[in-house]
Amino acid sequence: MSQMIKFFLNGQKQEASVRPDMTVLDWLRSAPRLTGTKEGCAEGDCGACSVLIGDPHGDSVQYHAANSCILAMGQIDGRSLVTVEGLKTEVLHPVQAAMAENGSSQCGFCTPGIVISLAGLAANNVKPDDHAIHDALAGNLCRCTGYRPIVEAARKVAGGGGAAISGPQVAAFANLDPQKAISADGSTFHQPGTLADLLQLRKDKPDALLLGGGTDLGVALADYHTDWDEVISLAHVREMRVIGETENHLSFGAAVTWEEVLARVAGSYPSFATLIRRFGSTQIRSMGTIGGNIGTASPIGDGPPALIALGADVELASLNGRRFMALEDFFLDYRKTELRADEVIASVSIPKPKPGQEFRVYKISKRYDQDISTVCAAFSITREDGQVRSARIAFGGMAAIPRRALEAERVLVGSQFDAKAVDACAAAITAAFKPLSDWRGSADYRLQVAANLVERFWRDVSGETVEVMAL
Ligand SMILES: Cc1cc2nc3c(=O)[nH]c(=O)nc-3n(C[C@H](O)[C@H](O)[C@H](O)COP(=O)(O)OP(=O)(O)OC[C@H]3O[C@@H](n4cnc5c(N)ncnc54)[C@H](O)[C@@H]3O)c2cc1C
Ligand code: FES
Ligand code: FES
Incomplete structure (x- = not known):
C-alpha cells in the first residue's frame, strides 16, 4: 500500500505523504505554501x-473548477491540480490580464477563485455567451468589486477565443494511474477500479465511508468535525462512470457527475x-455525483423529485447480486433507505421522452443560484388527443423523504388538464402533505407553493409562460 499521494501540481510531478483525508486547501496553504488559494466559507x-x-480525456486533458476546501487529498491522486499560481507562464493568463486591465478586483480576496473559474470556462468553451459566463461565476462570491467588471473581463477573454490551461500532456499520465490504496497517519483511501473490486471492499469493510464526489461528506471534513479513517472512493470504478443508452432508456452510473x-x-x-x-455551482456539479445525491437521502435534494417524476429506477449491487427498484421505493424514512450495509447504488436509469409527454421541474428557493430548495416540484404527464393518459408528480421539501403525490396524479389521469x-x-396536493416549518419556509408557505405550481405547470405546457431554458 502506498504512503504517497501522486499527482501533478502546476505541471510538475508531486508526491505528498499526508493523511489522504487532509483537505487540498489545507495542504496547499501549509506544505507548498501556495496561499493564492483562499479560505472563505469552508463549505463549498x-x-x-x-x-x-x-x-x-481522449487525446487532451480536461479541466474543471473544484472547491479545494471540501476536496480531500486522496481525491487528487493520479490527477492534475492547477492553482492560481500555476496559470501564469511567462505572461499572465488571458483571464488574469483581462481582470487586471478591467479593474475587476478591489480587496482581491475572491479574485484568485474567480480567475480559476473563468480560466476553467476559457479552457472548455472558446466562445461562451453571457449565460455560460454567469454559470461559471455562480459559485464565486465577490463582496466588494461587484460583478459587472468581472463579467466584462470574462467577455473580453471570450472575444479572444478561449485559452488552454498549461499543464501535463495526456502521455505524462501514463505512469500516474490512480493507486489502489493510499495510507498515511491512520487514514486509508481505497480506489477500486472495477465494480467487482468495489463490492468486495464493501463486504470486507462495511464501516468504511463510501465517497462519491464528497460535496456532501466534505463539508464536515472542512469544518474539522470528522476524520475519515477508511474511505472507499467511487471515482475510478469503471462501470459507475458510464452513461448508457438503450432504445427506451438512459442510464447513469452512480459516479457520473451532475455536469x-x-x-x-x-x-x-x-x-x-x-x-x-x-x-450548487459549476464547482459542485463537477464534483458531486448523481449516486451521492440519492445516497444522502436528503428530503431537500434536487435530483430525486425530478428523477421520480421521470420514472427512474435505481440499481443496487452487492456480491450477492443486483436488485432494481423504483426510486421512490428506495427512500423509507428520514435519511433511511433500502441500501444494505454491503450494497452500493450502482446506477440510475430514466425512460427516454415519450410522444405526448410534458415534463417540468421547479425549484423554489430564496436565491436563484447556489441555494437549497424550499420546495422542489416535478410534474410529468402524457396526453393523447388532449386527455391525460398518465401522470407522475413528485415533491422534495414537503415530507421527510422525496415523495410522489399519488392522489393528485389520479385526479389528472383521464382529465383534459x-x-x-x-x-x-392542487387540492389533492394540499390534502396529501404535512410539511415542516423551518427557516426556509413555513408549512403553510410550502403547501401554498406546491399547490400553485400545478397551475404554473399547466400554464407552461399550454405555452402561456416564458421558455423554460431562458429562466
Ligand atoms: C455548496 C453546495 C451546494 C449544493 N447544492 C445542492 C443543490 O443545489 N441541490 C442538491 O440536491 N444538492 C446540493 N448539494 C449537496 C450535494 O452536492 C449533492 O447531494 C451531491 O449530489 C452529492 O454527491 P456526492 O457525490 O458529492 O456525494 P458524497 O458527499 O460523496 O456522498 C453523499 C452520501 O451518499 C453516499 N454515497 C455516495 N455515492 C454512493 C453510492 N454510489 N452508493 C451508495 N451510497 C453513496 C455517501 O456514502 C454519503 O453518505 C450542495 C452541496 C454543497 C456543498
Ligand atoms: S472556502 Fe468557500 S468554497 Fe471553499
Ligand atoms: S474583490 Fe473583494 S470580494 Fe471580490
Whole structure:
C-alpha cells in the first residue's frame, strides 16, 4: 500500500505523504505554501478556494473548477491540480490580464477563485455567451468589486477565443494511474477500479465511508468535525462512470457527475437541465455525483423529485447480486433507505421522452443560484388527443423523504388538464402533505407553493409562460 499521494501540481510531478483525508486547501496553504488559494466559507459556497482539476480525456486533458476546501487529498491522486499560481507562464493568463486591465478586483480576496473559474470556462468553451459566463461565476462570491467588471473581463477573454490551461500532456499520465490504496497517519483511501473490486471492499469493510464526489461528506471534513479513517472512493470504478443508452432508456452510473448528467439530458429533458444548472455551482456539479445525491437521502435534494417524476429506477449491487427498484421505493424514512450495509447504488436509469409527454421541474428557493430548495416540484404527464393518459408528480421539501403525490396524479389521469382538473390536483396536493416549518419556509408557505405550481405547470405546457431554458 502506498504512503504517497501522486499527482501533478502546476505541471510538475508531486508526491505528498499526508493523511489522504487532509483537505487540498489545507495542504496547499501549509506544505507548498501556495496561499493564492483562499479560505472563505469552508463549505463549498463562496469559491475563494477554487482550483482546477484535470483528467486525461481522449487525446487532451480536461479541466474543471473544484472547491479545494471540501476536496480531500486522496481525491487528487493520479490527477492534475492547477492553482492560481500555476496559470501564469511567462505572461499572465488571458483571464488574469483581462481582470487586471478591467479593474475587476478591489480587496482581491475572491479574485484568485474567480480567475480559476473563468480560466476553467476559457479552457472548455472558446466562445461562451453571457449565460455560460454567469454559470461559471455562480459559485464565486465577490463582496466588494461587484460583478459587472468581472463579467466584462470574462467577455473580453471570450472575444479572444478561449485559452488552454498549461499543464501535463495526456502521455505524462501514463505512469500516474490512480493507486489502489493510499495510507498515511491512520487514514486509508481505497480506489477500486472495477465494480467487482468495489463490492468486495464493501463486504470486507462495511464501516468504511463510501465517497462519491464528497460535496456532501466534505463539508464536515472542512469544518474539522470528522476524520475519515477508511474511505472507499467511487471515482475510478469503471462501470459507475458510464452513461448508457438503450432504445427506451438512459442510464447513469452512480459516479457520473451532475455536469455530465446535465450535458446528456439537455436535449431530452430541457427542464431537468435547467434544474441541474441551478444545482450548487459549476464547482459542485463537477464534483458531486448523481449516486451521492440519492445516497444522502436528503428530503431537500434536487435530483430525486425530478428523477421520480421521470420514472427512474435505481440499481443496487452487492456480491450477492443486483436488485432494481423504483426510486421512490428506495427512500423509507428520514435519511433511511433500502441500501444494505454491503450494497452500493450502482446506477440510475430514466425512460427516454415519450410522444405526448410534458415534463417540468421547479425549484423554489430564496436565491436563484447556489441555494437549497424550499420546495422542489416535478410534474410529468402524457396526453393523447388532449386527455391525460398518465401522470407522475413528485415533491422534495414537503415530507421527510422525496415523495410522489399519488392522489393528485389520479385526479389528472383521464382529465383534459383544464382549469377544473388543475384545481382538483392542487387540492389533492394540499390534502396529501404535512410539511415542516423551518427557516426556509413555513408549512403553510410550502403547501401554498406546491399547490400553485400545478397551475404554473399547466400554464407552461399550454405555452402561456416564458421558455423554460431562458429562466
Ligand atoms: C455548496 C453546495 C451546494 C449544493 N447544492 C445542492 C443543490 O443545489 N441541490 C442538491 O440536491 N444538492 C446540493 N448539494 C449537496 C450535494 O452536492 C449533492 O447531494 C451531491 O449530489 C452529492 O454527491 P456526492 O457525490 O458529492 O456525494 P458524497 O458527499 O460523496 O456522498 C453523499 C452520501 O451518499 C453516499 N454515497 C455516495 N455515492 C454512493 C453510492 N454510489 N452508493 C451508495 N451510497 C453513496 C455517501 O456514502 C454519503 O453518505 C450542495 C452541496 C454543497 C456543498
Ligand atoms: S472556502 Fe468557500 S468554497 Fe471553499
Ligand atoms: S474583490 Fe473583494 S470580494 Fe471580490
